């Protein structure tokens with residue numbers, strides 16, 4: 001028997017490196033903090049309900065599917081993130097705050113390299129989501 005060839009870091013997806021447990025912990029921790037914020041909290045409270053009950057377990061499961069796909073892991077996510085941000089009454093200040101919480105939470109759960117990649121991914125999605133968020137709603 002030959003020994004298995006160890007996976008080199010660059011052959012692993014971001015999802016492999018982060019793992020399911022840490023991704024879940026990241027999402028619950030992040031939204032727990034977001035819900036304490038005066039600007040972001042009420043928007044989620046109105047849509048998803050009181051944290052950590054209400055629609056939160058379902059919402060986090062959907063977000064997990066989304067992030068698994070973005071991180072090149074196995075995922076059954078088939079949602080549409082853009083339209084989900086329409087008619088929320090949010091603007092650039094909400095995205096600034098969201099990204100500040102994301103940046104603050106990532107290093108508490110992930111290693112620096114993975115934290116940086118996850119931050120960059122969200123930053124790249126922002127313009128598209130913000131475009132939907134700002135779309136006129138006759």
Ligand code: HEM
Nearest residue numbers: 040043044047066079080081084090094095098122125126
């Ligand atoms: C780059 C930053 C953001 C990312 C990557 C992101 C990502 C997502 C994703 C993937 C979903 C699930 C979409 C689906 O249902 O399939 C979602 C839903 C949602 N997001 Fe964001 N989001 C961001 C910023 C924001 C901001 C700034 C707000 C405003 C407070 C916000 C509020 C919401 C709400 C309320 C929902 C639930 C909509 C519903 O189910 O009715 N998001 N987001």
